[in-house]
Amino acid sequence: MNPPLTMGETLRVVEDPTIRRHEIANRLTNVERRLLTYLSRHQTLITCVGNIGAGKSSLVKLLAYSTGMNALFELPDDGFEDHIAQNPSLFPLLATAKHSAKRTLGRYYGAINTFIDVQARESRDSAAWASAKQQLEHSALDIQHAYLDLRKMQLQAMPHLQASTCIDGSPLADRFAFCEVLHRDMDEPYLTTDALHVIDARLDAEFRPLVRPGLLVVLKAPVDTLLRNIGDRQRSEESAGDAALPEGLVRLVKALNPRYDAFVAHLRSTGWYTGPVLEIDVSQIDFVSNVRHLIAVYEGIERLLVPAEFRG
Secondary structure, eight states: OOOOTTTOOOEEEEOTOOOOOHHHHHHHHHHHHHHHHHHHOOEEEEEEETTTSSSSSHEEEEEEEOOOEEEEOOSSTTOOOOBBBTOOOOOOHHHHHHHHHHHHHHHHHHHHHHHHHHHSSSSSSSHHHHHHHHHHHHHHHHHHHHHHHHHHHHHHGGEEEEEEEEEOOOOHHHHIIIHIIIIISSSSSOHHHHHHHHHHHHIIITTTTTOOSEEEEEEOOOOOHHHHHHHHHOOOOGGSSSSSSSHHHHHHHHHHHHHHHHHHHHHHHHHHHHEEEEEETTTTOOOTTOHHHHHHHHHHHHHHOOOOOHHO
């Protein structure tokens, strides 16, 4: 048995090549059983973050249905419904917030693509350019508000749920990955300095008192893997109407990857999160279709979260 890691360490998931075929069922079900037992008795929040297309919602869904956790997702797509044990009264509230975020996301992507089109044919001092830029700035702030509203509702609900909960996404990832990209890394800032101040004020006032994760799972991948995953899932708000992905979405995915590389260090330096981190390179660890890889993910979660004495 591996020794437990200390608080605040990062563990990178690596496949165990010694698992023989006849051992897979026992190895998988044993770690699922131990996680189910621990997480049902010790209310814990596991937060999954990562770039668009990294597989956050897929991992949350697998965790929920194999370990008995509640699962809260950020988009209302078929197959990614919230899973809340014995508390159906929350469904309408969370569904309304998610549908609002999805509509706002569609308008935001539309504003990005309109601005890119205007950039290609209008000078920077034209009225059309200024109008498109203003609409983009409004849309960029609107989508941050929509997601903050949803994240807040989810975190407020978590302490009242039975057992443990895993969540797809985080307000901290929204702020320190997405917002940083939109403000600093685009050819023109999509989020203004004033907008960042508004978002920071909301985080400080509304989110510092809320529950923090017991474990942060960070999913990473090269850009080509992410873009392939996004294309494969065919979400309507991520489509340009043909086989190609919208240019604005592609730009965003490319810019986000370096931000996620620095994400954990930033959280630790600011004190927003000092707990354990599980890092998964989804181009190497295919937990969706490779059982050995799924075992490695679950055993990594167990090593970081479950005390050695509880594991026996």
